[in-house]
Amino acid sequence: MSLVGQLETDVEIKAPARKFHDVFSCRPHHISNVCPEKIQGVDLHEDGVPEVAKEIIEAIDDENNSTSFKVIEGHLLEKYKNFHLIVQATQKEEGSLVHWILKYEKVSEDIPEPKGMLKLAIDVTKDIDAHLMEQAN
Structure with a gap:
């Protein structure tokens, strides 16, 4: 059994890819405002058990x-x-596709x-999408 792994998922959203990407690349500190029941700063709450994660942004690719x-603590x-x-948003004709990779x-x-x-x-993606769509209206 390998100790190295990778999980991936896709989430369809209604918001434009660029706006979704801007949340992670330019305003990650606002994520806790969008979904405070799931993320409070760097305290992740999963199944009612607080988890703490300190992350750094390793790379931002605005073109894609x-x-x-990277989790550092x-x-x-x-x-x-x-x-x-890794989170990537791809623009579709209507809405976007958000692709997550966990390595x-x-x-x-x-x-x-x-x-x-x-x-x-997945849950955070849906919350951010709902927030962005609410702002657009």
């Missing part, structure tokens, strides 16, 4: 509406030696895949 993050690093998140290396074989983090990414 992509932002890459917190609870995730108790389970994973490395944890990276990780487990500290041991008995650590589960971070499916809760993937669900959190």
